[in-house]
Amino acid sequence: METATLRAEPSRVIGQLFLPGEESANTHSRAAQIVQRVLALSGPATEEIAARLIRDFDGRHPDIRALFVANADAVSSRVSDLEEITESRKIVLGASFTAEFALEGAGICNPSAIEHPDQDGMAPGHLRVAIALRAIGEGHLSSIGFAEATIGPGATWSFHDREAPPWRPHLSDGSWSITHFRAAAEHEGILNETSHAVLRELPARFSPPDIDIAVAALPAELSTRADSRRQIDALRTLAASAYRTTFSPQTGLSQRVLTPVAAEENHGMEDARFVRFTDAEGAVEYRATYTAYDGRNIAPRLIITPDLRDFTVHRLAGAAAQNKGMALFPRVVGGRHLALCRTGGENISLAESTDGVIWSQGPTVHSPRQSWEIVQTGNCGPPIETDDGWLVLTHGVGPMRTYVLAALLLDLQDPSIVIGRTATPILEPRSDGRDGYVPNVVYSCGGIIHEGVLWIPIGITDSRIGVCSVDLAELLRSMVAETR
Numbered sequence: 494m495e496t497a498t499l500r501a502e503p504s505r506v507i508g509q510l511f512l513p514g515e516e517s518a519n520t521h522s523r524a525a526q527i528v529q530r531v532l533a534l535s536g537p538a539t540e541e542i543a544a545r546l547i548r549d550f551d552g553r554h555p556d557i558r559a560l561f562v563a564n565a566d567a568v569s570s571r572v573s574d575l576e577e578i579t580e581s582r583k584i585v586l587g588a589s590f591t592a593e594f595a596l597e598g599a600g601i602c603n604p605s606a607i608e609h610p611d612q613d614g615m616a617p618g619h620l621r622v623a624i625a626l627r628a629i630g631e632g633h634l635s636s637i638g639f640a641e642a643t644i645g646p647g648a649t650w651s652f653h654d655r656e657a658p659p660w661r662p663h664l665s666d667g668s669w670s671i672t673h674f675r676a677a678a679e680h681e682g683i684l685n686e687t688s689h690a691v692l693r694e695l696p697a698r699f700s701p702p703d704i705d706i707a708v709a710a711l712p713a714e715l716s717t718r719a720d721s722r723r724q725i726d727a728l729r730t731l732a733a734s735a736y737r738t739t740f741s742p743q744t745g746l747s748q749r750v751l752t753p754v755a756a757e758e759n760h761g762m763e764d765a766r767f768v769r770f771t772d773a774e775g776a777v778e779y780r781a782t783y784t785a786y787d788g789r790n791i792a793p794r795l796i797i798t799p800d801l802r803d804f805t806v807h808r809l810a811g812a813a814a815q816n817k818g819m820a821l822f823p824r825v826v827g828g829r830h831l832a833l834c835r836t837g838g839e840n841i842s843l844a845e846s847t848d849g850v851i852w853s854q855g856p857t858v859h860s861p862r863q864s865w866e867i868v869q870t871g872n873c874g875p876p877i878e879t880d881d882g883w884l885v886l887t888h889g890v891g892p893m894r895t896y897v898l899a900a901l902l903l904d905l906q907d908p909s910i911v912i913g914r915t916a917t918p919i920l921e922p923r924s925d926g927r928d929g930y931v932p933n934v935v936y937s938c939g940g941i942i943h944e945g946v947l948w949i950p951i952g953i954t955d956s957r958i959g960v961c962s963v964d965l966a967e968l969l970r971s972m973v974a975e976t977r
Contacts, residue, residue, distance in 0.1 A: 499604075499626075499640055499652045499958040501597035505659050506553055507750065508560045510567055511592035524590070528571040531586045532578070543581035546588050553593070555660050561587030596636055596659060596750060599629040600930040602952030605767045605874055605938035607779060609641065609746075610800050619645035620943045623746060623801060624950055625765045625781065626958060627938075629930070635761035637751040637783065639801070642950075642960075644943045650960050655747035660740060664754060666700045667735030667805055674699075676810040676851045677731055687711075687721040691728055701732040730756050731808070738804045746801055757792045757808070758785035765796065766820045766938045768875035773825050780849075782809070782819040782832070793819045793834075795850060813844030813852035820875045820939075821849075822883070822908070831908060833858065833876065833885065839869035841887065841901075843909050856909045859901055865891040865918055866899070873898060874939025876908070877947075881969050883908050886940055886949065889918070896934040897921040898949065902972055913972035920951065920961055929954025 514523035534542070551557045565587035569575040575583070609621035621643055628638040641653040669677075675692055678684050694707035708716060708725055715721055734755035740748075753759050765783040772778075781796040793814045798804045809819070813834050822831040830849040836842040836857060843855035861870050866889025873886035883903040888896050898920040902913035922933050932954055940949040947963045 497642070497650050497652050497960055499601065499624075499655075501599075501601045501628075501957065502655070503595045503598050504553070505596050505628075505638075505655075505657060506593040507596060507659055507661055507752065508554050508557075508564075508591050509594050510564050511590050512568075513590075524568050525571050527589050528568060528586065531582065531589055532572070534582070534585065536579075539579070539582045539585055543584040546584060552658070554658055558584065561591060563587065564590045594630055594634075596628040596630050596638060596752075598631050599633060600956045601626050601628050601638070601958055602931075602934075602955040603627040603764050603936050603938045604640075604950035604952060604958050605765055605781070606642075606941040606948065606950050607767045607769050607939070608941065610779070615643075616645070618647075618944065619643060620941075622941060622948075623767075624958075625767045625938070627764055627952070628750070629955065633761070634753070635763045635786075636753070637762050637765045639746045639749055640958075641746055644941075644946075644948060648946050648962060650948060650962065653747070656745040657748065659750045660744045660748045661750065661752065662738035662740045662804070665737045665739070666702070666733075667737050667807060668698055668700045669732065669735055669807075671695055671697050671699070673807070673810065673848070673850050674732070677808050678728065680808075680810040680814070681727065681731060683724055683727045683731070685720075685724060687715055687718070687724040688728055690715055691725065699732075701729070701735070704729050704732045735805075735807050738806070740802045742802070744802075749802070751796075751804065751806075753785075754806070755785065755794075755808075757787045757790070758794065760788040761786045762794075764817065764938055766818075766872075766874050767796075768821050768823045768939070770821065771824045773828075780821055782821060784817045791817060793817075807850060809850055809852060811844075811846070811852035811854075813842075813854045818871045819844070819852075820872045822876050823878060826908060827906070833872045835871050841870060841872055841885075858903065858909060858911060859887070859914075861889070863889060863899075865889045865895070865897050865921070867891050868894065873937040873949075876903065877940065877942055878905070879942070879965065879969070882912055884942075884947070884965075884969075886919075886937060888936055893933055895922060896936055898935060898937060898951070900968065900972070902969065911975045913969070913974055915968075915971065916973045919963060919968070920949070922954075926953055929956030931955040 561584045565583045605625040609623040624640040691707045694710045763784040765781045767781040770780045785792040793809045816835040819834045830846040832844045841859040842857045844852045846852045868890040876883040885901040897918035899915045904910040936952045
């Protein structure tokens, strides 16, 4: 285990719209009363409060004035003439409807390492690494954050200091192919006569506003049925789950944070597994799967980005897109997109796709067999291509819900075939490192190989992130050959 450590920073906060009284179903908004109290403040008191707010919170947010003004605008229906009030009063008004959310208030964990898209200025033998991490905040709400590290000189790893403050991106609508949307609707169980009629009116490529245009073209006898209204609302929600986020060019990678947007992820975005993906034509982009959670159900989702600044986010569909822990192969294999996924709650299985978004279930690759994976097993990130085969980091869950890391080696041409496995764990919780937010856990969402060394960033008890290194040749030699 390397000594380099990345710890949660509760000071990393974002500002959110706060509407007192709307926290639960059996309460009502208190916005009107709050607005009246702000408007009743004297001019001097308002000036003093506004100045103090700017002084106390300016460095914690990219543009605190813009945040306050935006949240004042959000409750402008309660103000007879918002344009007539002073800037100071608007600041106090907006701040009264703003709350800070500590992205890492509970912890950070489950890192995924990839080659950084920017290698400018790196000395020979050095590699800049981008790391996606799971940030856990108030209410166990997870978001996707980023960090950076450098490998080198030699077999050394150093985390970079993270830049602050965190930034939220500009949001815009995503787009769908009609094939993908139909598959996603079928996946959700919302294909009936109404949805078929809506799909018939949509173009081959469309964005969420096109749903309403298609609905307007439906026969009234169909669109006004009670069941149809529910179906149309479900289609709108599904369409809106595709979105695009773009960060300002002035942000550093570690300032960027992806927070829940779609309804199906409103309770968290968990365990992103990033991979540097090369398509059949040789074009390179970054892709990631993550688990969306809405408080009751999970949904595997896909992130695509050319540069870790501009992200498109979509729902995955198909029989294999059902469970946590989906991990993409870094290239097409045999003309197919491949992924590893969990099946039966405890097995590692292969999934395949023609387009990378609609996934069919393939064979089981590995099932629990060792004492340290007696409860379940799963992947710990995308397969890594080596000359000897696809190296797959795995986790096993054993007695006392103890998580350990191990590895499999899959055939390069037919990854459904296991050709080697580690007989013992690569890494397990140390006696002096068991305690934390979730005890007895080491976990990773993806490692990286550089100059013959496998580097595995790990989440430790969901409280902090460390890194371990393994000589690749020694690891491969230590593997037990698999017999079928």
